[in-house]
Amino acid sequence: MLAAAPVRASLPVRVISVYHAVEAQTDASPLVTADGSRITPEIVEGGRWCAVSQELLWFKGGQLHFGDVIQVDIDSPLSGSWIVKDTMHESITGYVDLLVSEGINECWIAEGAQVKHPGGCKTGVEVSHEPHRE
Numbered sequence: 001m002l003a004a005a006p007v008r009a010s011l012p013v014r015v016i017s018v019y020h021a022v023e024a025q026t027d028a029s030p031l032v033t034a035d036g037s038r039i040t041p042e043i044v045e046g047g048r049w050c051a052v053s054q055e056l057l058w059f060k061g062g063q064l065h066f067g068d069v070i071q072v073d074i075d076s077p078l079s080g081s082w083i084v085k086d087t088m089h090e091s092i093t094g095y096v097d098l099l100v101s102e103g104i105n106e107c108w109i110a111e112g113a114q115v116k117h118p119g120g121c122k123t124g125v126e127v128s129h130e131p132h133r134e
Helices: 041-046
Strands: 015-018 048-050 070-074 082-089 095-099 107-109 124-127
Touching: 048 070, 070 095, 082 095
Parallel strands: 015 095, 048 082
Antiparallel strands: 015 107, 048 095, 070 082, 070 124
């Protein structure tokens, strides 16, 4: 019997940005993610970890769990698979933050998205994942 192809579900993401593992952009423990994982230089360079806004996570009614792989489709070498390891402050919604090396500063907004500070952001965002099967 052939296995069914995975079904991808779009996520309600308005903004994709990047973040660095520094206190100014995280919290007092910038090298520890919300799921308890430790950030190392090797992870920053090639681990492709990300943070998502809380409403996208299961504990706030969303579809994602820590460890899920999401597909980020943007016009950038950062496009592709990212592992959900972290979350953001609850006041931030509709965001995915990609953990990258310092010096990389990019962002993308969805077509027609209303965001407070879109300056310098490119347009074109699509984020999807394979839903959990209970």
